[in-house]
Amino acid sequence: MNRILFTDAHFYHLGSYYQALLCEDGIVRELYETQPDPGSDCKIVSLDGCWVYPGFTDTHTHSFEGGLYSNGLDLSGVSSIADLLDMVQQHCRSRSGEELIFAWRFDELKTKEGRFPTRAELDRVSPHNPLVLRRIDGHSCMLNRRALREIPLMNPASEILRGADNDQAVHHFHVNVPEEQILQAYHSAAEIALKGGFSSIHTMIGDAQYSNTHYKLIRDSLSRFKVRYSIYPQSFNLDEAISLGASRIGGCILADGSFGSHTAALTEPYIGTDALGTLYQSAGFWESFVSKAHERDLQVGVHCIGDRAIAQINQAYQKALYKCPKDLRHQLIHCELVSDELMESIALSGAAAVMQPAFDQYWGAKGGFYETALGESRWHQLNRFKSLSDSGVRLCFGSDWYITELDVVRGIHAAINHHNPDERISIDKAIDAYTQNAAWLSHEEDAKGSLALGKVADMTVLSGKLTEGFQMTDIEVLKVYKSGELQYAKY
Ligand SMILES: [Zn+2]
Numbered sequence: 001m002n003r004i005l006f007t008d009a010h011f012y013h014l015g016s017y018y019q020a021l022l023c024e025d026g027i028v029r030e031l032y033e034t035q036p037d038p039g040s041d042c043k044i045v046s047l048d049g050c051w052v053y054p055g056f057t058d059t060h061t062h063s064f065e066g067g068l069y070s071n072g073l074d075l076s077g078v079s080s081i082a083d084l085l086d087m088v089q090q091h092c093r094s095r096s097g098e099e100l101i102f103a104w105r106f107d108e109l110k111t112k113e114g115r116f117p118t119r120a121e122l123d124r125v126s127p128h129n130p131l132v133l134r135r136i137d138g139h140s141c142m143l144n145r146r147a148l149r150e151i152p153l154m155n156p157a158s159e160i161l162r163g164a165d166n167d168q169a170v171h172h173f174h175v176n177v178p179e180e181q182i183l184q185a186y187h188s189a190a191e192i193a194l195k196g197g198f199s200s201i202h203t204m205i206g207d208a209q210y211s212n213t214h215y216k217l218i219r220d221s222l223s224r225f226k227v228r229y230s231i232y233p234q235s236f237n238l239d240e241a242i243s244l245g246a247s248r249i250g251g252c253i254l255a256d257g258s259f260g261s262h263t264a265a266l267t268e269p270y271i272g273t274d275a276l277g278t279l280y281q282s283a284g285f286w287e288s289f290v291s292k293a294h295e296r297d298l299q300v301g302v303h304c305i306g307d308r309a310i311a312q313i314n315q316a317y318q319k320a321l322y323k324c325p326k327d328l329r330h331q332l333i334h335c336e337l338v339s340d341e342l343m344e345s346i347a348l349s350g351a352a353a354v355m356q357p358a359f360d361q362y363w364g365a366k367g368g369f370y371e372t373a374l375g376e377s378r379w380h381q382l383n384r385f386k387s388l389s390d391s392g393v394r395l396c397f398g399s400d401w402y403i404t405e406l407d408v409v410r411g412i413h414a415a416i417n418h419h420n421p422d423e424r425i426s427i428d429k430a431i432d433a434y435t436q437n438a439a440w441l442s443h444e445e446d447a448k449g450s451l452a453l454g455k456v457a458d459m460t461v462l463s464g465k466l467t468e469g470f471q472m473t474d475i476e477v478l479k480v481y482k483s484g485e486l487q488y489a490k491y
Pocket residue numbers: 060061062251252303400
């Protein structure tokens with residue numbers, strides 16, 4: 001038997017800290033309130049006074065895109081069009097002639113011109129490499145002339161592609177990645193997740209209308225990754241999900257779009273417009289899809305951001321549950337804009353709120369993006385961690401990476417420092433959303449999610465204690481263990 005005594009640290013369990021942890025064959029066997037006497041057959045690992053938490057789980061990522069794009073061009077720091085063009089030009093020069101370039105996390109609102117580049121500008125700096133430039137929310141993109149040549153079906157008239165055009169363009173370039181590069185993308189994503197403090201991540205595979213081409217490949221490779229992946233066939237194809245052996249279906253299959261593209265579906269218009277956003281499917285469509293999935297014991301996850309979309313999906317969940325009570329834990333993914341009335345219905349449907357604390361950090365400031373798009377009164381109804389949690393809705397946190405960073409310290413900091421003080425949650429609740437609740441979401445609460453005896457010894461070692469007043473810069477992720485085995489060490 002492989003016995004390891006982890007000592008000289010603070011081990012978090014249900015709000016308390018212990019002094020040592022005994023791991024046997026990858027399983028937590030004992031927690032100690034004082035330093036124990038190790039047996040002679042025991043390997044000892046000192047953790048130098050650090051703070052040890054159950055391995056964190058990010059419950060919503062797009063790891064393929066994130067992994068693939070980690071080798072691409074990150075435009076999140078761009079503040080002007082000149083800046084952008086310069087970066088694209090330099091990046092293209094560092095790549096071979098024909099290599100496809102993914103540029104991502106572009107936010108035109110952060111440029112001083114407040115616009116996308118023109119295609120002619122992109123062509124000037126990337127004449128030879130096909131280039132896909134994606135907006136930060138993933139809901140719109142641009143192609144240069146060279147990339148357009150590869151998708152003859154596209155209508156080249158509109159320079160900024162949205163909706164179906166956006167999906168089609170991105171899909172085209174993703175499916176043309178060879179198998180080895182697909183696996184490499186997931187390995188790169190796993191490395192990035194470990195650095196961000198995660199031992200597990202949920203990841204969406206495939207892109208809704210089109211295919212589950214990567215699902216089988218990843219399903220058959222799960223044991224090769226350094227993190228535990230929970231995989232979602234991101235499609236509407238129930239038969240295929242069942243035949244792939246999936247226990248869930250969906251992910252960012254879209255009930256609506258995003259606030260940034262004015263496609264998130266609202267009950268009241270966007271400020272200064274009469275636009276209500278877009279419901280991508282009818283209520284009947286979702287009710288039929290959810291009830292069939294529910295009948296076949298598949299957990300469902302759907303992307304819903306605006307209140308009108310959340311209500312639509314929640315109602316489909318509620319109807320399925322009333323028709324046939326089952327503990328499937330369907331997911332309202334993002335769940336950003338919620339009125340008090342809608343919150344009550346969510347509590348009744350038994351759905352989990354799979355939310356992204358960093359969204360508030362980036363967009364929730366007074367006078368920031370959310371308030372500008374939605375106005376003062378709706379600013380109070382965004383990312384309602386505290387209210388949802390108090391209503392009995394299970395909160396599960398993630399990053400929607402590549403949209404925001406895979407970074408548990410950032411996520412917890414954002415959740416306890418919400419811009420709206422009424423929606424701040426306690427440090428223990430924030431930790432739960434990344435640990436116990438995340439394990440519950442994947443029906444693995446008996447196996448992981450805390451350092452309880454009998455669960456796997458997945459652990460994240462931090463340099464500092466997660467407390468109400470911590471600063472992001474004060475805490476580093478130092479190590480991550482999976483089943484008691486070291487997967488990542490910063491130093
Ligand atoms: Zn997503």
